[in-house]
Amino acid sequence: MRARVWSWAALAVGIIYFALPLIGTVEFSLRKRRGEYSFDAYRWVFEDPRFRETFSYSVVMALFTIAVGILIVVPTAYWVRMRYPRLRPLVEFITLLPLVIPPIVIVFGYIRLFNTSSVLPLTGTATGTNVLLMMGYATLSLPYMYRAVDTGLRAIDVRTLTEAAQSLGAGWGTILGRVILPNVLVAVLSGAFLTFAIVIGEFVMAALLNRPAFGPYLQLIGANRAYEPAALAVIAFAITWFCMGLIQLATHLSPHSRARRS
Amino acid sequence: MAFLELEALDKSFGATPVVRRFDLAIEKGEFVSLLGPSGCGKTTVLRMVAGFETPSSGAIRIDGRDVTGLRPNQRNIGMVFQAYALFPNLTVSQNIAFGLRVKRVGRAEREARVAEMLSLVGLAEFGGRYPFQLSGGQQQRVALARALAVEPQVLLLDEPLSALDAKIRVSLRDQIREIQRRLGITTIFVTHDQEEALSLSDRVVVMSEGVAQQVGPPFEIYSRPATRFVAEFVGRLNVIDAVAGEAGDGVLRTGDVEIALGRPVPPGPVTLAMRPEVIGVGRADGRDLVFRGRIEDVHFLGSVIRIETRLGSAPLFLDTFNRPDRPPPALGEIGEFSVAASDVMVLGPGGSAVKVR
Numbered sequence A: 001m002r003a004r005v006w007s008w009a010a011l012a013v014g015i016i017y018f019a020l021p022l023i024g025t026v027e028f029s030l031r032k033r034r035g036e037y038s039f040d041a042y043r044w045v046f047e048d049p050r051f052r053e054t055f056s057y058s059v060v061m062a063l064f065t066i067a068v069g070i071l072i073v074v075p076t077a078y079w080v081r082m083r084y085p086r087l088r089p090l091v092e093f094i095t096l097l098p099l100v101i102p103p104i105v106i107v108f109g110y111i112r113l114f115n116t117s118s119v120l121p122l123t124g125t126a127t128g129t130n131v132l133l134m135m136g137y138a139t140l141s142l143p144y145m146y147r148a149v150d151t152g153l154r155a156i157d158v159r160t161l162t163e164a165a166q167s168l169g170a171g172w173g174t175i176l177g178r179v180i181l182p183n184v185l186v187a188v189l190s191g192a193f194l195t196f197a198i199v200i201g202e203f204v205m206a207a208l209l210n211r212p213a214f215g216p217y218l219q220l221i222g223a224n225r226a227y228e229p230a231a232l233a234v235i236a237f238a239i240t241w242f243c244m245g246l247i248q249l250a251t252h253l254s255p256h257s258r259a260r261r262s
Numbered sequence B: 001m002a003f004l005e006l007e008a009l010d011k012s013f014g015a016t017p018v019v020r021r022f023d024l025a026i027e028k029g030e031f032v033s034l035l036g037p038s039g040c041g042k043t044t045v046l047r048m049v050a051g052f053e054t055p056s057s058g059a060i061r062i063d064g065r066d067v068t069g070l071r072p073n074q075r076n077i078g079m080v081f082q083a084y085a086l087f088p089n090l091t092v093s094q095n096i097a098f099g100l101r102v103k104r105v106g107r108a109e110r111e112a113r114v115a116e117m118l119s120l121v122g123l124a125e126f127g128g129r130y131p132f133q134l135s136g137g138q139q140q141r142v143a144l145a146r147a148l149a150v151e152p153q154v155l156l157l158d159e160p161l162s163a164l165d166a167k168i169r170v171s172l173r174d175q176i177r178e179i180q181r182r183l184g185i186t187t188i189f190v191t192h193d194q195e196e197a198l199s200l201s202d203r204v205v206v207m208s209e210g211v212a213q214q215v216g217p218p219f220e221i222y223s224r225p226a227t228r229f230v231a232e233f234v235g236r237l238n239v240i241d242a243v244a245g246e247a248g249d250g251v252l253r254t255g256d257v258e259i260a261l262g263r264p265v266p267p268g269p270v271t272l273a274m275r276p277e278v279i280g281v282g283r284a285d286g287r288d289l290v291f292r293g294r295i296e297d298v299h300f301l302g303s304v305i306r307i308e309t310r311l312g313s314a315p316l317f318l319d320t321f322n323r324p325d326r327p328p329p330a331l332g333e334i335g336e337f338s339v340a341a342s343d344v345m346v347l348g349p350g351g352s353a354v355k356v357r
């Protein structure tokens, strides 16, 4: 009985810890009009052209980051599983590095390596800087992407499926595109949505590379206005939760993935 | 020249030899089984034919073409795996069509071929299902259809039945054999189940520790085993230690029993071997070796009665058919048994080669 009480208490503390700031933020974001609740702050945000510009910029960046991430991570995780299982610890270590190296260090490294007087002057043009930023994002999302894909690969018999496809005449492209990727799609999607959330909220890299991303905009508004930052925070939360919902949905909708869970 | 030729195949993993001097020539349309205990290298041989393993030395030829250096997807070989290897994200029809799409077969032809394959394996209604909606036996039939759809030159089956329950195993193996006969496709079938190998195959290869011990039709493998390993691995066998007399005239002793084989046997210790079914109860024409023994146990198996007795001090099993007019002998009785001298195999000392007849 005592244990029961304590576990409820712990749960309550947890809920309060997470929910209270959120509720406070929501409540505050609705108070722009004096004396009554309103969506004025939200209206201001949605009417601000900079919101639309920075948000769509970040969305496009996120989509490219996801595409590049999939192209890098899926073949890598597949090869490590198929051919070089002994390299696994090394590869896992590398994918974890972005968690221990602060983004600010990474981006300073980038700026030094790819500045206008370097061999590959990526920072010289807007497109070049976008590519650099996208690569930075891909690096940041690597730990999540790799782990998600690797877990997905564990759920299928990679070797047998590969050999079955090979004996039917398939080459590596076909095997990866038509056999491996579709079977880890749910895992890839969950990695992709995490990537999306990371890219949308990222500040340091975008700010230091001076790109018009959503993160710096968030910071700008936060420094200059009262209620709108709260509204933006709620919007950011909503987007993240929407992504989480999409992960769940994707898991439930894919017809063949039901078998593994039941 | 044979259709599929394996010539002096050797395969080592690191320093461990797994397949040694493996020779096999298979005619077009032949059904050959690789039979042997776990770990004897059956799968490794099959994977070398498929191209998943590269032989350490030796050559593989299909229809006169050397394929030893070719990658699996260049070999035109169909393979059915032990574990269900269907693509989980594709329906049954899409699974079967996979190889055809890879080969860029046109849509109309592809669909016709898929329909033909589905009806060949008796799953015409199941084209739209996903693998997880099928039973194990159905999945293996789809795997077979998928392998056959691309019209491979050789079909390889690695214990395709071992994950299924006994009843389906028997019906599916007959079905596989029937389809194989109908298409006339050259087939290698790997199994460690001797009944499967004996009942299905045109020829059986009995393997032990990476070496082909004997290659021959099932009847020959069973009746005239070339080595002691084959004799003991395939079917049940009574093994009796005996000593051949100095005269070399075929008179042997085991315990206090004397056996006159009526053919020359070099003097010294020998091992006699008899299948349980060549020994009969009572005397009969042609069963010229007669001995008596106490009946120690009787197993009534329905159509067959298995009797345990002793020859000298060696335990001896014999199988007789059940006949309604002759009840099984009682325990403890002294029975009279007989066997034809020509049915008694003499295995050399150390169990190397067997001299037969």
Ligand SMILES: Nc1ncnc2c1ncn2[C@@H]1O[C@H](COP(=O)(O)OP(=O)(O)OP(=O)(O)O)[C@@H](O)[C@H]1O
Binding pocket: B013, B018, B036, B037, B038, B039, B040, B041, B042, B043, B044, B045, B192
């Ligand atoms: N990739 C590998 N690396 C190292 N050793 C291997 C490898 N594959 C197989 N072996 C070894 O080779 C031997 C033969 O293996 P193989 O799979 O051919 O046996 P098998 O006859 O098919 O056995 P089973 O009936 O259990 O399937 C085994 O001792 C196995 O441990």
Ligand SMILES: [Mg+2]
Binding pocket: B042, B043, B044, B158
């Ligand atoms: Mg095997």
